[in-house]
Amino acid sequence: xxxxxxxxxxxxxxxxxxxxxxxxxxxxxxxxxxxxxxxxxxxxxxxxxxxxxxxxxxxxxxxxxxxxxxxxxxxxxxxxxxxxxxxxx
Numbered sequence: 001x002x003x004x005x006x007x008x009x010x011x012x013x014x015x016x017x018x019x020x021x022x023x024x025x026x027x028x029x030x031x032x033x034x035x036x037x038x039x040x041x042x043x044x045x046x047x048x049x050x051x052x053x054x055x056x057x058x059x060x061x062x063x064x065x066x067x068x069x070x071x072x073x074x075x076x077x078x079x080x081x082x083x084x085x086x087x088x089x
Contacts, residue, residue: 011087029078029086032069 002008013021070078070089077085 008087008089010089014083014087026078026086029070029075033075033079036072036075 003012007015010022010025013025070086074086074089077089
């Protein structure tokens with residue numbers, strides 16, 4: 001979900017200095033990354049492939065809102081500490 005100006009709740013929380021909210025989101029990204037590292041890979045055609053494809057389709061179509069899982073690119077950006085990339089998601 002985004003505001004009429006295109007901002008996400010995470011972006012607003014960051015702008016207003018709500019560090020606990022931003023940290024909660026970073027924790028969530030870490031949990032997503034951990035689940036993905038344990039899931040069967042898409043190359044192997046495991047269950048992770050279907051979940052990844054579904055999440056990618058939702059993300060590319062703009063569906064899913066706040067519950068949409070972050071893309072692998074967003075998860076990697078979070079691991080590298082690239083807050084701007086995470087906030088843009």
